[in-house]
């Protein structure tokens with residue numbers, strides 16, 4: 594454990610684990626405030642022998658430095674390195690229950706508005722997240738949405754597109770699967786899948802295996818089964834069509850999503866406290 598990290602934070606219980614990262618709760622020695630520390634095992638990455646993973650080691654902290662601070666992103670507070678680990682001190686968050694239940698449109702609008710603000714901030718700085726999915730959408734102690742895990746993010750420039758298959762089967766955009774170059778609108782597609790799932794309780798493109806899911810994504814046949822979508826507003830369906838549009842040139846940008854009338858319609862029907 595880095596001596597410097599131990600000087601600044603008391604590292605407490607484990608709260609999560611990924612492929613190479615273990616996440617602990619920690620508290621600041623100075624303020625007593627709670628944070629999360631994600632410790633990446635450099636040795637395990639090197640031993641796994643995957644040069645892509647080794648390259649990605651620095652992607653997350655570098656991109657987090659670029660996009661922090663933002664109220665809807667899991668911000669990087671401090672970074673430490675020792676021989677075996679990279680330690681990222683992050684805002685402490687909690688897993689979302691986005692998978693757990695079908696949401697009303699006002700609830701979904703609140704989630705989508707915060708998510709799209711985080712994505713707009715990233716896109717404005719030339720960063721595409723590339724792995725938007727419920728597991729990477731966390732909430733902080735004040736119940737504010739925080740976009741997490743920028744380990745798969747990519748930097749794009751005006752005349753330079755991105756490549757490489759990155760993402761998670763149900764949420765990945767079709768242009769990523771075809772192996773062609775793509776742009777930041779892959780995030781709008783993935784956020785559209787999350788949006789559909791919040792309203793329907795199941796994803797728009799499904800299958801029994803990853804291959805079947807990929808085939809369904811590539812077909813991109815968006816359906817609104819009456820059983821479930823009978824009570825969903827035409828504005829919500831319109832926005833879903835514009836986000837889950839296979840033709841990237843016609844797919845909405847994040848700014849266009851944020852300007853869509855569905856947000857104000859859904860807000861007007863929000864119950865008052």
Ligand SMILES: Nc1ncnc2c1ncn2[C@@H]1O[C@H](COP(=O)(O)OP(=O)(O)OP(=O)(O)O)[C@@H](O)[C@H]1O
Pocket residue numbers: 608609610611612613614615616629631667683684685686687688728741742744
């Ligand atoms: N800031 C945080 N606060 C609380 N929990 C967190 C935080 N960041 C991540 N976690 C939790 O820790 C677990 C692992 O985190 P994360 O997915 O970022 O690790 P990872 O190594 O990048 O994972 P993978 O590459 O396998 O997706 C997840 O369950 C996540 O919910």
